Structure formats: C-alpha cells, structure tokens
Amino acid sequence: MNVRLGPLDAVTVSFLANRPYLRSNCTILSAKTTMPMAESTHTRRSSPLTAVLASGFLAALGVGLFSFTLPLVSLDERVGGAWLGSGFAGFFLVRLLIAPLAGWWADRVGARLPLLLASALGACAPLAHFIHPGLGTLYGVQFILGMVSGLFRPVGMAALGGTVNRERLSHWFAVHALLFNVAMFIGPLAGGALYLGRRMEPVLLGLGACMLLAFLVVLLFLPGKAGAGTVAEAAASPGPRPSLRPSLADWLGVLLAVAGRTLGVGLVATFYPIYLSAILGRNGLAVGLLFSIPSLAVCLGLPVAVRVFRDVPHGVLTVWGMSVSAAALFAIGASSEPWQLAVFGAAMGLGTAVSVPASMSLASSLSPRQGQVFGAAHVASGVGFVLGPLLGGVVVQQTHQVGMVFQMAAVIGGLCCTPLLARMLMERLHYGRAVALSVAGLCALLLAGAGGVMVDAQMRAAGPSQSGLYRHTDVAMGTVVNLTLATDSRKAADDAARRCIGLMRELQADYDHRNPTGSVGRINRAAGKGWVEPTPRAHALIRRAVEHGRVSNGVFDPTIGALTTSPMYYMMDESLARSMKGLVDYRLVNFEEGTGRVRLERQGMALDLGGIAKGTIIDAAVRLLRTLGVEAGIVEAGGDFYAFGDRDWSVGIRHPRADTVHRTVTVRERAVCGSGDYQQFVMLERDGRTTLKHHIIDPADMEPAQSSTGVTVIALSAELADALATTLFIMGPDQGARFVRAQYPGASALWFGPDLTVTEMAGFPE
Incomplete structure (x- = not known):
C-alpha cells in the first residue's frame, strides 16, 4: 500500500530513515513509502513489545533477588559498613555512567544487541563465584549487575518509545514501571527464600536463570536489527510528535x-x-x-x-x-x-x-x-x-x-x-x-x-539559647546523634561537633562486628582458627566486656554474637537458637598476655559488643569535647546519653507501651541509658496467642528475656550504664536491684515489669 506524506511527515520520516529502529520495517521513497501494514502491526504489537517488557522484568527480578541477598550474606560473614556501602555505591555509579552510552549505542545499532549483551553478561556473572568463591567476588557480581541495569533500563525504555503509538505510550510506560516495581517486590522475596540455607549458590543460580531467560526472550522475540519497531508509525500517529529540534x-x-x-x-x-x-x-x-x-x-x-x-x-x-x-x-x-x-x-x-x-x-x-x-x-x-x-x-x-x-x-x-x-x-x-x-x-x-x-x-x-547552648545533629552508629554544646561561638561548636562525630564513626568501625576490617570483625572471622591482634582500645573494651560477663555470672555475655550477628535473629526458630548455646560463653574468649592478641576458641563463636560499645563511644566523645574546651553539654545517641559540665539537665524517661514520657529526672555528670522490648521486635501468632519477640536475648535459654519491658539506668559512665541496662533488663527488678547494690553502688535503675508496674531503686533521681 502506498501512503503519500505531507511535507512535515516527509521530513520526519526522512530524518528517521537512518535510524536502525526503522530500517527493517519500512522503505523510504522520495515522496511516498510502502509499508506492509499487517506485518508491521504484528511485529510492533507482538514480538518487540513482548521481548522488551518480559526481558526487562526478568532482568529486574534477577537484580532484585541478588541485591536483597547481598546484605544478608554480608551480615552472616560479619561484614557491612564500608564494604556494603561501596558495593551499592559502585552499582549506582556504573549504572549512571553506562546509561548515556547505552542510549547512544541503541540509537546506532538498535535495541537487540545491547539487550543481548546485557542479559548475557548478567547470565555469566554468577559463574565468577563458582570459579573463585568469596565475598569479594559477590561484590564484583553486584558491580556487573550495575552495568546490566545501566543497559536494560534506558535501552528498554527507548525501545518502547520507538515501538508504541504516541497515544498509547503513557499506558505502556506505566506497564513497564509496574512490571519493574513488581519485580523489585518479588525479587527480595525470592532471594530470601533461596537464601534460607545460608548459601549463595541457589541465589546465584536464580540470578543466572533470570538473565538466561531474558537472553532467550530477546533472542527469539526481538526481531533483527530493529529491536524497537518503527518510530515512523509513532510519528504518524495521533498525539504529541517527537520534536525535530527540541529546545x-x-x-x-x-x-x-x-x-x-x-x-x-x-x-x-x-x-x-x-x-x-x-x-x-x-x-x-x-x-x-x-x-x-x-x-x-x-x-x-x-x-x-x-x-x-x-x-x-x-x-x-x-x-x-x-x-x-x-x-x-x-x-x-x-x-x-x-x-x-x-x-x-x-x-x-x-x-x-x-x-x-x-x-x-x-x-x-x-x-x-x-x-x-x-x-x-x-x-x-x-x-x-x-x-x-x-x-x-x-x-x-x-x-x-x-x-x-x-x-x-x-x-x-x-x-x-x-x-x-x-x-x-x-x-x-x-x-x-x-x-x-x-x-x-x-x-x-x-x-x-x-x-x-x-x-x-x-x-x-x-542557635545559642539564652544559656549559650548550640545543637548539632548527625547520623552515626546507625542512629541519630544529637549534641548540645556550651561554647563561645557557633564556629567553636561546629568544629567540636565535627571532630566528635568523626571520632564516634571511627570507634564504631573498630567495634562493629559488621565491619570486616575492624577489630571485632577480624576476631569473629578468625573464630576457632587463630589469634588476632585488635587495636589497643578494642582489646581493652573486650576485656571489660568479658569482666562484666564474669561479674554478672554470664547474664551479660559479649559472645552472644553467635546468635545476634544473624539478621532478624529474634525471629529464629527456638531449637536453632538453642543449638548455638555452646558457642555463647565469655570464658571461651582467650587473651594472650604480652602480645595483646585475642582468640575465640570455637568456630562459629562471635563477639557482639552492642550491649556496651555505644556507651563506650559516648564516653570517648565526652572526653574529646572536654579537651576541646567545651564547658558543658549532652552527647545523645539513640536515646542514650551523658550529661556533663557544671549544670543540671532535665531528661525524660519513656514509657515502654505509650508514646509518652513517664517522668522527668534531673542529672549532672551522669549517664542515662535504657533498654526495652519496644526497640526491636516483631509480633508473632502462636497457638492462638500473640507473642512479642524482641532483641534482648537471655543467654541462659537463648530466648528473648521476659523479666522486664523496659529499664533505665543512671551511672557514672555511659559504658557502665549501657552494660547495666542490658544486664538489668534480663535480671528483672528483684535480682537486678540486689546485683547493683552489691557490685555498683554508685548506679541506680528504674524498671517497668511485664505487667507495667514500676520499680525504682533508692537513690534514683527525682
């Protein structure tokens, strides 16, 4: 059938004639074009559209299941922080760099070749782990998936833009976006299911299968060099037309x-x-x-x-x-x-x-x-x-x-x-x-x-209040840190706050079990294998944590990390949690005198200093601020704080079952730390009853502690208040009060019991 074009349409078609999207679908004549309409419509509506949408969905599904699982294996391998951030930063960076090149390439050769390359690259990437298994290889796979995503997204959308009538383009872009969101929803679910055995091989096979299917879809259903149908038809259809010279x-x-x-x-x-x-x-x-x-x-x-x-x-x-x-x-x-x-x-x-x-x-x-x-x-x-x-x-x-x-x-x-x-x-x-x-x-x-x-x-x-206080807020230790500082100027406060936050992040990296290069991370990775030399400050903290375990007779135990370093550990099956009990024993932490080296006796053991390290870091921040000339202030991180200087500070104690302040107390040169079952928890249905499972584990039975719902501790140091908050929550008010009076007479505590009755020690501030 011959179709005669008007002047503007002829210019548009002649401009588009050199595009590979168009070449296989129509022949350009001087003033008319011959178009096999039925065949063109079938090609445009069926094969290319199916290939673009289905391959994009499969690729997004593969990326979603792998990217969700990578943080989980990082936690299981006792890594995180810089490694995890670098892996995802690399993913987004390479995707950003690849996208314009992918679009340019698609304009030159069509969509088929870029999509074939992207899916083939994604299908081959998992092989690297089978050849050279290791966490570094998995991060390399994540980097490659950034390239795959950087190719699929712009090329796929460009193919849609060149295939679909303008009046229907918004509809098909919505379908594309919907499929992408569905894939990113299903992907993590599939990744979590494949990783139930704590092995990456099923996840990698799932990734490879998704990418291989995407490759086959493109190979079989995206025709020839065109890959995106005919833009000429889109230009000739009703609706907005591509601007020849967009401003x-x-x-x-x-x-x-x-x-x-x-x-x-x-x-x-x-x-x-x-x-x-x-x-x-x-x-x-x-x-x-x-x-x-x-x-x-x-x-x-x-x-x-x-x-x-x-x-x-x-x-x-x-x-x-x-x-x-x-x-x-x-x-x-x-x-x-x-x-x-x-x-x-x-x-x-x-x-x-x-x-x-x-x-x-x-x-x-x-x-x-x-x-x-x-x-x-x-x-x-x-x-x-x-x-x-x-x-x-x-x-x-x-x-x-x-x-x-x-x-x-x-x-x-x-x-x-x-x-x-x-x-x-x-x-x-x-x-x-x-x-x-x-x-x-x-x-x-x-x-x-x-x-x-x-x-x-x-x-x-x-800015400064009438009492000359400045506030500074930042993020560290996985929580919001608030500093209230009494200084002579905003500049002095900002300089002190910057150095303080820097120190807190540095210490967190050393003490955090998720950091593979930190002291605790290196000790955990060598558990049952050999000695590790931590930094002097980490060595000293581990000794104090073990000593607190001895004083509390194991109620506080830093080796609880055998359980708590697993993601969502408080949802773990009871029998599986109890099977780790033999790995939780502070007495199995060995110190080599004279060398400063530390060893965990059994493979599978792990240190988790989360019950004490936040307080340690707060104390270190206060010491630094004093040396910088800050006269008074509060260092607060996630609700735990130390108030220092020659002034009184009023603070509120949170009710564990209501978003209200139970009461306020006045403190000076004291730390205030708390623990509660409301901080990290899930509600589970069991035998027709709703059970609250929270993150504070009693080492005696490897189950969430049940003697308290919340506890607030006031002590001379944040490290002691932090460690006591965990210990006293597990002990409950009766045993806990006796323990504090016998071992730490300078401290005091307030408990909310399971029935929300309040118990406070004599000497707890008004």
Missing part, C-alpha cells in the same frame, strides 16, 4: 523534573527508615510495613492512573503528580503518628504513579532519538539519586531535624517542576511567554522563600 528549555524542563523526583526517592530510601525508627522504635515489622506503603501505592496506582487520566496531557500529569508527591513528602516531614505516615506515604506513591509514565512519555516526545532521550533521562535520575542523600546529610546537620530533610526535598522537587509548568502554561493554556515565565517564576520564588524561612527558623532554633 534547550524543553530538555531542561523534563530532565529537571526527572532529577527532582529521583532526588526525593533517593533521600527517602536513605533517611525514611531512620525517621520511622525514631518515631516507632526499632519495630522492624512496623517500619518495614510503613516503608513499603509508597511502593505498594505505586504498583496499585499505575494501572488506575493511566486509565483515568489517559486524555490528560503528559506535561500536566507530570507537574500534577510531582506536586502531589511533593506535598505528601512535605507532610511526612511534619508527621509523628503511624496513620499519618501511612496516609501521606500512600499519597506520595499515588503521585509517583501519575508522574512516572507521564514524564517518560514527555521525555520520549523530545526527540526521535529514543536512546539519546532515555540515556539522558537516566543520567538525570542518577544525579538525583546521588544528590538526595548528600542533601539530606547537610540538612540534618544544619537543622537537627530528620523530618526537615523530607520538607526540603519536597520544596526542591516543586522547584524542579517550575520550568515544566511554564512550558505547560504556554502550550496548553496559551499564555504568552512573558506571562508564563512570570507565573512559573513567582511559584519558584514562593517555594524557595518557604524553604528559606523553614531553614532559617530551624537554624535560629539551633
């Missing part, structure tokens, strides 16, 4: 919107778990549930949003969806109740469900070169992912509010929409250029002004 403003508007959205996503992924933990305590199930609500809302909202808003222009949907997400994110930053977090989290996800397919369709309309478009879009999204966490760290330090992080991200997300807003005002409402730019500029000024006012208010609140 810089068009590109910036779309890419800024994409970067603004991913900035918020990256920031939420980094700080939302911390924010939820601060509000809910370390209730892993509740935190995980609330954290997953935005993603669930995206999955449920995508098909509905595309159907309901199919006639709304893509630019309008992008601005509207991002505005809803930004408003919800702003509200999350001011929320403190679980129901509020659930509602606004769902609203944030629904806004994302509206904006993602619309923004991708809008990006696709920028240029016929779909690889170039989506390569640039993935660079913009990568920049957002990188800048989000960096921005969050700065905002937390300056405003001392984790919630402020989300509010500032919401403001920035709104600002990133204003260029697109100006474009929509001109194109859809036919505003003049000057009027549209003025309206968008006014919106930008209002948003920037609101953000500036909020930051200024928080900075003023963080």
Whole structure:
C-alpha cells in the first residue's frame, strides 16, 4: 500500500530513515513509502513489545533477588559498613555512567544487541563465584549487575518509545514501571527464600536463570536489527510528535523534573527508615510495613492512573503528580503518628504513579532519538539519586531535624517542576511567554522563600539559647546523634561537633562486628582458627566486656554474637537458637598476655559488643569535647546519653507501651541509658496467642528475656550504664536491684515489669 506524506511527515520520516529502529520495517521513497501494514502491526504489537517488557522484568527480578541477598550474606560473614556501602555505591555509579552510552549505542545499532549483551553478561556473572568463591567476588557480581541495569533500563525504555503509538505510550510506560516495581517486590522475596540455607549458590543460580531467560526472550522475540519497531508509525500517529529540534528549555524542563523526583526517592530510601525508627522504635515489622506503603501505592496506582487520566496531557500529569508527591513528602516531614505516615506515604506513591509514565512519555516526545532521550533521562535520575542523600546529610546537620530533610526535598522537587509548568502554561493554556515565565517564576520564588524561612527558623532554633547552648545533629552508629554544646561561638561548636562525630564513626568501625576490617570483625572471622591482634582500645573494651560477663555470672555475655550477628535473629526458630548455646560463653574468649592478641576458641563463636560499645563511644566523645574546651553539654545517641559540665539537665524517661514520657529526672555528670522490648521486635501468632519477640536475648535459654519491658539506668559512665541496662533488663527488678547494690553502688535503675508496674531503686533521681 502506498501512503503519500505531507511535507512535515516527509521530513520526519526522512530524518528517521537512518535510524536502525526503522530500517527493517519500512522503505523510504522520495515522496511516498510502502509499508506492509499487517506485518508491521504484528511485529510492533507482538514480538518487540513482548521481548522488551518480559526481558526487562526478568532482568529486574534477577537484580532484585541478588541485591536483597547481598546484605544478608554480608551480615552472616560479619561484614557491612564500608564494604556494603561501596558495593551499592559502585552499582549506582556504573549504572549512571553506562546509561548515556547505552542510549547512544541503541540509537546506532538498535535495541537487540545491547539487550543481548546485557542479559548475557548478567547470565555469566554468577559463574565468577563458582570459579573463585568469596565475598569479594559477590561484590564484583553486584558491580556487573550495575552495568546490566545501566543497559536494560534506558535501552528498554527507548525501545518502547520507538515501538508504541504516541497515544498509547503513557499506558505502556506505566506497564513497564509496574512490571519493574513488581519485580523489585518479588525479587527480595525470592532471594530470601533461596537464601534460607545460608548459601549463595541457589541465589546465584536464580540470578543466572533470570538473565538466561531474558537472553532467550530477546533472542527469539526481538526481531533483527530493529529491536524497537518503527518510530515512523509513532510519528504518524495521533498525539504529541517527537520534536525535530527540541529546545534547550524543553530538555531542561523534563530532565529537571526527572532529577527532582529521583532526588526525593533517593533521600527517602536513605533517611525514611531512620525517621520511622525514631518515631516507632526499632519495630522492624512496623517500619518495614510503613516503608513499603509508597511502593505498594505505586504498583496499585499505575494501572488506575493511566486509565483515568489517559486524555490528560503528559506535561500536566507530570507537574500534577510531582506536586502531589511533593506535598505528601512535605507532610511526612511534619508527621509523628503511624496513620499519618501511612496516609501521606500512600499519597506520595499515588503521585509517583501519575508522574512516572507521564514524564517518560514527555521525555520520549523530545526527540526521535529514543536512546539519546532515555540515556539522558537516566543520567538525570542518577544525579538525583546521588544528590538526595548528600542533601539530606547537610540538612540534618544544619537543622537537627530528620523530618526537615523530607520538607526540603519536597520544596526542591516543586522547584524542579517550575520550568515544566511554564512550558505547560504556554502550550496548553496559551499564555504568552512573558506571562508564563512570570507565573512559573513567582511559584519558584514562593517555594524557595518557604524553604528559606523553614531553614532559617530551624537554624535560629539551633542557635545559642539564652544559656549559650548550640545543637548539632548527625547520623552515626546507625542512629541519630544529637549534641548540645556550651561554647563561645557557633564556629567553636561546629568544629567540636565535627571532630566528635568523626571520632564516634571511627570507634564504631573498630567495634562493629559488621565491619570486616575492624577489630571485632577480624576476631569473629578468625573464630576457632587463630589469634588476632585488635587495636589497643578494642582489646581493652573486650576485656571489660568479658569482666562484666564474669561479674554478672554470664547474664551479660559479649559472645552472644553467635546468635545476634544473624539478621532478624529474634525471629529464629527456638531449637536453632538453642543449638548455638555452646558457642555463647565469655570464658571461651582467650587473651594472650604480652602480645595483646585475642582468640575465640570455637568456630562459629562471635563477639557482639552492642550491649556496651555505644556507651563506650559516648564516653570517648565526652572526653574529646572536654579537651576541646567545651564547658558543658549532652552527647545523645539513640536515646542514650551523658550529661556533663557544671549544670543540671532535665531528661525524660519513656514509657515502654505509650508514646509518652513517664517522668522527668534531673542529672549532672551522669549517664542515662535504657533498654526495652519496644526497640526491636516483631509480633508473632502462636497457638492462638500473640507473642512479642524482641532483641534482648537471655543467654541462659537463648530466648528473648521476659523479666522486664523496659529499664533505665543512671551511672557514672555511659559504658557502665549501657552494660547495666542490658544486664538489668534480663535480671528483672528483684535480682537486678540486689546485683547493683552489691557490685555498683554508685548506679541506680528504674524498671517497668511485664505487667507495667514500676520499680525504682533508692537513690534514683527525682
């Protein structure tokens, strides 16, 4: 059938004729083209679309199951921290670098070859572990998967952009996003199931199978060199057409919107778990549930949003969806109740469900070169992912509010929409250029002004009070650290706080069993094999921890790490936990006199200094602040603190079953530390009864301790208060009070019993 084109269509088709997306599907004539319509429609609707969506789903499934399992094997191998962070940083970095090259390559050769290479690379990557097994090899596999992801995402979306009619493009981008989110939901579940035996081989086989299937799908269903169908048909179909010469403003508007959205996503992924933990305590199930609500809302909202808003222009949907997400994110930053977090989290996800397919369709309309478009879009999204966490760290330090992080991200997300807003005002409402730019500029000024006012208010609140105190907030030891310092100036306080946080992170790296290069990590990895020389400070701390185990007759036992270094150990089957009892015995920690070396006698043993090390680090921070000339202050980390200096400090004691302060006490030159079953726990159904399983394990039976629900200890040092908080929680009020009076007469404690009755020792401050 011969189709005669008008002048603009002829120019468009001649411009696209050199593209490999097009070459196998039509023949360009001088003023007309012959198109086998039935065959083209079948190819465009069936094979390429199936190949792109199915292969992308399988690749995302493989990446999801492996990436979820890598932190678990890292914990089992007693590593984490720098190794784990470096592995994921490398994943995102290589994905960021590969994306534009992948888009350029797809424009040159089509989608088939890049997708075949990506899936083949992913299928071969697991072989490295079978040839050279080891944790380092697994991190290498993660790096390779970054390359695979950097190829699949932009090339797959470019293929969709060149295959589907413009009027249906938003629908298929929504399907693509839905499949990706489903894969990232199923992947971790599959990874967890495959890793039940604590072996990576089944996980690697699952990864290889997913990638091999993706390879076969591309090989069998993505035709020839084209790989993405015919863009000429898309250009000739109703709806927005690819701009032959997109302006810089068009590109910036779309890419800024994409970067603004991913900035918020990256920031939420980094700080939302911390924010939820601060509000809910370390209730892993509740935190995980609330954290997953935005993603669930995206999955449920995508098909509905595309159907309901199919006639709304893509630019309008992008601005509207991002505005809803930004408003919800702003509200999350001011929320403190679980129901509020659930509602606004769902609203944030629904806004994302509206904006993602619309923004991708809008990006696709920028240029016929779909690889170039989506390569640039993935660079913009990568920049957002990188800048989000960096921005969050700065905002937390300056405003001392984790919630402020989300509010500032919401403001920035709104600002990133204003260029697109100006474009929509001109194109859809036919505003003049000057009027549209003025309206968008006014919106930008209002948003920037609101953000500036909020930051200024928080900075003023963080400034010196009438008593000359400065506040500093940061993240260390897996929790929020708050410093309140009495100094002569803000600069002196900032300098002291910076050095203090640096010391705390340095000590954490040495004492944390998850760090493979730290003292405790090296000792654990050599358990039952040989001697290890820790740092002098770690050696001294381990000796004191073992001595506290001796004094408490094993109630406090640093070798409980044989159990507690496993993820979600308090959910472990009782028989499996009890089978580790022979590995929990502080008397099996050997010290070699004269050399400073330490050895764990039995393979499988592990030190976990979590019941004492936080207090040790707080004490070290206080000593440093004193040497820096800080007259008085409070060092607080995750609710445990030391108040120093010649002044009184009023502090609140939390009720374990209500989000309220039970009472306030006044302390001076004292440490206050607590333990409670509300910090990390899950609720399990057993024999028709609901059982609370928490993280504080009694070494006597390897089960969560049942004699207390919460305990607060006041002592002369944070290290002692921290160790006593764990010990006294396990002992309960009767045995605990006798123990403190006999061994540590300078300390005092308050207990909440299982029935929430309150018991306090004589001498506990009023």
